[in-house]
Amino acid sequence: MAQTIWIHKLANPKKTDADGMDYICEHLFQALTQTGKLTKVEGWNPFQDATAKDGTTYRALFCDSCAKNYNDGHVRMAKEPVLA
Ligand SMILES: [Zn+2]
Secondary structure, eight states: OOOOEEEEEOOHHHHGGGTTOSEEEHHHHHHHHHHSSOOSTTOOEEEEEEEBTTSOEEEEEEOHHHHHHOOTTOEEEOSOOOOO
8 A cells, every 4th residue: 555645835945945845755844843954864856746636736855765655646735834
């Protein structure tokens, strides 16, 4: 069964740090929460059209693990946005 990948919306000032992506995966979000900045430690894989169940696409930055597990339709938006 495909794994759900949770994504978090980036605050505007942080988008520049994410190569212009609008969302980041759970793991990059956790790292960002801990360190206050985005790093490439977890991997750095921009997806221009990460796709949710309803067909909505997101420009999202995934870690290596999420990039490997990604399947169309299995992206979901998390409730907590990134605090700028
Ligand atoms: Zn991830």
